[in-house]
């Protein structure tokens with residue numbers, strides 16, 4: 625099965641903090657719209673010889689061939705990205721002090737996938753996105769309920785979820 629590359633899963637992680645910092649004068653390499661708008665230019669620079677090569681040789685370039693092909697395949701597939709969806713959420717502190725975060729997402733098309741993605745947050749907070757990977761064209765399955773659980777460390781005081789309707793703080797019950 626051909627794995628389709630998605631910006632959030634396979635493209636953005638290839639750009640280091642250093643790449644993002646050094647390119648901030650022209651474009652934000654972690655921004656989907658900006659990378660998509662410059663995708664063909666980027667693909668060309670990834671294959672250049674120095675001095676035009678990106679990332680430059682003095683800063684870790686070039687990328688391995690497989691990374692470049694992934695970037696080119698992503699363009700060929702129309703620059704796919706993940707979507708956000710919505711679900712039901714609850715958070716509960718258990719005896720050990722850990723927090724159990726429960727997420728359930730009703731998928732209208734069972735061929736889609738949904739999961740909670742952790743994003744950086746201060747040590748006492750936990751922050752998640754609720755991602756939706758749409759079904760591949762032609763794939764269709766009956767609706768299904770996705771149920772996810774995350775065990776968060778005892779130091780967690782606040783839990784936030786960003787979904788298709790915005791950012792929500794999930795109260796922690798005991």
Ligand code: HEM
Pocket residue numbers: 638639642643646647650653662665666669678679680683
């Ligand atoms: C994968 C990582 C990188 C990508 C995809 C990338 C992409 C690009 C693109 C698309 C341009 C052309 C911008 C324009 O003229 O519209 C550019 C120019 C440039 N980049 Fe990067 N870059 C990367 C990493 C870096 C790093 C790590 C550095 C510095 C250490 C760097 C320094 C520069 C400089 C100085 C230019 C201007 C070159 C010129 O106009 O002569 N880039 N890059």
